[in-house]
Amino acid sequence: MTTEIRKTNCHYCGYLCAFDATLEDGRVVDFTPDPTRYPYDTSVAARCCRWPLNLEKLYDESTRVNYPLKRIGPRGGGGFIRVSWDEALDDIATRLRLLIDAHGPWTVASAIGGPHAVYWPLHRFMSFIDSPNNMGIGPICWNPRIWMDTMTYGWSVECDFRPDLTECLMLWGTNPAESDNSLFWRNIADYVRNDGKLIIIDTRLSMTAAKATLWLAPFPGTDLVLAYAFARVIIEEDLYDHEFVEQWCSGFDEFKTAAFERTIDEAAAITQVSAEDIRAAARMYATSKPAGLLSGRGVDQIGPNTAPLHRVIAALRAITGNVDVPGGNVLNEAPSFMSELELEDSALLSAEARAHGLNEPDCGIQSYAGWELADARTGKLGRHLPMRYLTSALPQRVWEAAITDKPYRVSALIVDGANPLVTYADTRLVMEAFEAMDLIVVLEFVMTPTALMADYVLPAAAAVEHPCFQAMGGVSDFCYGGPAAVEPQFERREDYAILRDLALRMGCDEALWPARDLTEELARTIAPTGMSWEDFTITGLCGGGAHYFKHLEIDETTGEPRGFATESGKVELAIPFLQRRGADVVARFTPVPGVHADVCHDPDCVTLITGARKQPYWASSYFEIPSMRARHPKPTVELSQATAERLGLAEGDACLISRQDTPDVEVLQYVHITNILDDVASAEYGWWYPEAVEDDPDFGKCFESNINLLTRGTVEGAREPLIGTWIYNGIPCRIRKKE
Known part of the structure; x- marks a missing residue:
């Protein structure tokens, strides 16, 4: 018998963790984490339930498609x-x-x-x-983040989170504890244990939010109002970086005017985040340097307010002097x-x-x-x-x-x-x-x-x-x-x-496809x-590794600092280019009818958010694997205790979810009581039942528990004019107990 060790990678999430494959006579018999390659820590794999699938599914003859x-x-x-x-x-x-x-x-x-x-x-x-x-x-x-970062800075940025240097980390609409379970999350957990300041902005008390120094839970789709409230506190209390703003930002006056359109109390009423928490989070972020700010998929799905929110998030990094600095956000x-x-x-x-x-x-x-x-x-x-x-x-x-x-x-x-x-x-x-x-x-x-x-x-x-x-x-x-x-x-x-x-x-x-x-x-x-x-x-x-302050590097052709790849050569807090492409010169909040003003006045209605990541699945993947289904067998919709009681629901109840405007289409999920905002429901997405494929005319029951029966990719109306983002988070719906 010939035994061989080969390097390879797991593909069951986007982090592609490194493994060594053991082959006997050319057949893989085992995988072990490789501590010499990313994530350099075998405990990451030990916490992950997906990586054993590499062996389980490799020679699978029952569920894999193996032939055309x-x-x-x-x-x-x-x-x-x-x-x-x-x-x-x-x-x-x-x-x-x-x-x-x-x-x-x-x-x-x-x-x-x-x-x-x-x-x-x-x-x-x-x-x-x-x-x-x-x-x-x-x-x-x-796309919303990449596009708006590029419009603001001239290129995209990444959060340069360094536990030994970053003074404050703000995570907005992302839940790395469940969405990746990677080295990044391990570093965050260690950072918090060592008294690092972590601000989480998430409607749900996610596993990540549970670790936060400050957790702010805005009402779905109102994040832009919250971001502008942060900006108002930072400017009003003179916490912004005057030198960077004066030398390297354009449009500050227009941005300030937009930020001051609402008082903090008015923002608190819209977002349902207390004025005290708004001020505390803004101060913590602005007075901690360097500070990193990372946004995630949760705020990429709020329709007309998605791109405007990313513009203001980009501006918050800039006015606090956290652009292209070690431990803050680095220009790629x-x-x-x-x-x-x-x-x-x-x-x-x-x-x-x-x-x-x-x-x-x-x-x-x-x-x-x-x-x-x-x-x-x-x-x-x-x-x-x-x-x-x-x-x-x-x-x-x-x-x-x-x-x-x-x-x-x-x-x-x-x-x-x-x-x-x-x-x-x-x-x-x-x-x-x-x-x-x-x-x-x-x-x-x-x-x-x-x-x-x-x-x-x-x-x-x-x-x-x-x-x-x-x-x-x-x-x-x-x-x-x-x-x-x-x-x-x-x-x-x-x-x-x-x-x-x-x-x-x-x-x-063949020249277009030169490699075989x-x-x-x-x-x-x-x-x-x-x-x-x-x-x-x-x-x-x-x-090549990160290097910083690239806007200060001298352009050999001009003898001047090269600045940013924008029309002004500066960070643009007001963006004339976007105005010419159909948006406002500064970001504006668009109230969505039925959600931001009147949803809470309908006693039978709640606001639905969708798409929260839940282990062990990835979107609609891995539902066919018995070991994964055993870990999480049913789709759940999260409700607060008060909301569940108002709707006559209890933990574990089978319930039917429908849109307020199309009550005849209902989705079956199961109630889970959590610490989520009142009058908000968070439903899982991606659900189908592979075991039903053989005998079900509804294609693996994808018309039973699939929350996308209730979403709309609407172009007219609730659509953002730059990217076309539709609403997954902020849908008026009704929930009733299944009889």
């Missing part, structure tokens, strides 16, 4: 037969060419997800066929490896295709026109944002085009590592769009509800079957990852290899750093 499958019978009827790769890809290529000839390349849409999918191969494929309509969850995850460097923009071959996308993007004219920034204007600014400092993810098509527009043929027909969809029928807003609309399409191709691990609606389900390699490489979208000079432990099992294939093969069958020049497999392509990606792929895999990390 072709639909037989009606769409959604559950009939599939096994076919060869050649048969599947030849037919898909032929059908795509026919649809493109009939309707134009924009008739093809795509949807991408994670953590296992590699985004840019699908985006490169879309660039090759000249379609602008790639979807992702960007408008409600990551451009990647020294191939950028996401290069990898996705965005330059191939024609001007005609860009004009057909299903985000025009709805999005002032998250559109190809918006990206081109922004790129002209960031390019002055040699930095280029990724195009594809930051110009994601609005799903609502894609679904409407599939159903109505307006503004043109969307007839085909390629899905890689995503499950739109469960995780996208408005499940019934998604289903209607699926039923109207001519071709759906899904690259997947298991038969998800989305896969059940496909014409072809292609078996994607997972976890240790392919190398991994996370480059943060190409907005920083940092990447991490590692090699595969074994070749893909059964007939699974890397998504890169699948999409490359499909592109070549459609006539693509993902390992070879990643070697090409890392080459500009001077490292080989083999060198990279020793540590699994590459990056």
